[in-house]
Amino acid sequence: MTQIAEATATSTAAPAAFFAKWADMATWPEWNQDTEWVRLDGPFAEGSTGTLKPKGGPKTRFVIEKLTDTEFIDVSKLFGARLTFAHHVETTDRTTVTVRISIDGPLGWFWTKVLGGDLAKSVGADLNALVAVAEGVPA
Template sequence: MMTLGSATRISTAAPAAFFACWGDMAGWPEWNADTEWVRLDGPFAAGSTGVLKPKGGPKTKFVITELTDTVFTDVSLLMGARLTFHHTVAPTAEGGTEVAVTVTLAGPLARLWNVILGKGIAASLGRDLAALVRTAEGERGAEGAVAA
């Protein structure tokens, strides 16, 4: 397994606000600049599957492999590799949230996919996480309640 990159940000939004953003997959393009659209085929729950369309890339199937009150992990199923996005949230002592994402590649064709995707993903992680923080803070507020 190889790590493509990771990013961490501190936010005033509650952890629930991040799960609200992640669970609203149709809204991902608002904070993930590399995503054209996402469709989830079922509830936002571990084991659910879907399809996403990266900008300039082919449709990709994914599965939610872990979903708890502190972790959201989704795995994109590439030919010969698995691209894993592991997201975590943790409350801070100041009443905010530390949100982090780590992206890894595994499988027999991981090195090839790293050449194709690695630099782009590594370059966009910080930007997209900052946009997610703005979305969580702006649309759901510091307390994590979804705006009406």
């Protein structure tokens, strides 16, 4: 598995605020600059599937691979590869949110060349926008 990008941010919002925004996939374009739309086929639950339309790209199917009270992992199926977005929250005096993007599969090298640079550029800004939305500030 090749890690493409990682971003971490801290927030005054509770972890539940982040999970609420992740669960409300129709609103992802409000804080994710690369996303045109997202549709979830069922509940926000482990094993649920959906479709994501990146701006300028083809529709992509995804599955919620893992969902706990501290972690949300979704995997998009690309031709010859799997693109994984791992979201993790932890709290001490503030909430820390980390997003890691990785890719694996025989054509992972190809998709890293095609998508990797843009994902690496946008992950930090997208996470900062998510923090602002979770804290109740317009992005």
